Amino acid sequence: MVARTGPFWDGVEGRAPIPPAAATLGFEFIDVDIDNGTIEVAFTGTEDFVNPAGNVLGAFLAAMLYDTVGPALLATLGPDQFQSTAELKVNFLRPVRPGRIIGKGRVVHRNGDLAFLEGTLADSEGATIATASATARVIPLDQAATQP
Numbered sequence: 001m002v003a004r005t006g007p008f009w010d011g012v013e014g015r016a017p018i019p020p021a022a023a024t025l026g027f028e029f030i031d032v033d034i035d036n037g038t039i040e041v042a043f044t045g046t047e048d049f050v051n052p053a054g055n056v057l058g059a060f061l062a063a064m065l066y067d068t069v070g071p072a073l074l075a076t077l078g079p080d081q082f083q084s085t086a087e088l089k090v091n092f093l094r095p096v097r098p099g100r101i102i103g104k105g106r107v108v109h110r111n112g113d114l115a116f117l118e119g120t121l122a123d124s125e126g127a128t129i130a131t132a133s134a135t136a137r138v139i140p141l142d143q144a145a146t147q148p
Contacts, residue, residue: 006079007141008071022067025060030102032075037107039072043121045098055095058130061121062090065132068103069117073136076107082144083115088134096121096129113138 010016012029026044033039043064045056066088073083105119117134 004079006074006077007082008074008077009079021063025064025067027067029071034076037072037076037110039068039075039103039105041068041071041103041105043067043101043103045096045101047098050098053095054097056098056101058090058092061092061096061101061130062088062132064101064103064121065090065119065130066134068105068119068121069132069134070105070136072105072117072119073107073110073115073138077138080141082139082141083136084139084144086135086137088132090130090132092130094127094129096123100124101129102126108133110138 011018018027026046028042030040030042045060049056049060051057066085069088070083070085077083102122103119105117108116108118115136115138117136119132120128121130122128
């Protein structure tokens with residue numbers, strides 16, 4: 001495989017630090033299939049993420065899904081491209097206790113600079129705990145700081 005570069009690849013291959021938000025979530029890159037636009041990642045839901053019932057707070061699960069679907073698209077882009085998420089819809093299916101959480105994301109469809117993404121999170125036993133769909137736009141990397 002040809003060595004890839006860009007913000008995503010530089011982070012997962014250790015040439016640059018991963019973003020602080022991803023580090024906070026315990027982001028771990030597992031696998032990617034660039035041709036099919038799929039990715040598998042993992043997160044660590046810590047005790048710092050729990051609500052009063054002892055479950056990982058939904059906002060942290062939403063952030064994990066955001067850091068699953070975005071990288072699914074980022075992994076397919078060139079070194080001078082980035083993505084800007086226009087919307088993210090999350091469905092919470094069941095509570096999850098702190099621990100390892102697996103994220104699977106995919107590019108469902110891309111038409112020019114517009115991409116439709118989806119992702120799932122599963123607990124350590126493989127039960128789906130949350131799903132998401134997202135719409136993103138591919139943008140030049142030098143414009144990433146000016147996008148929402």
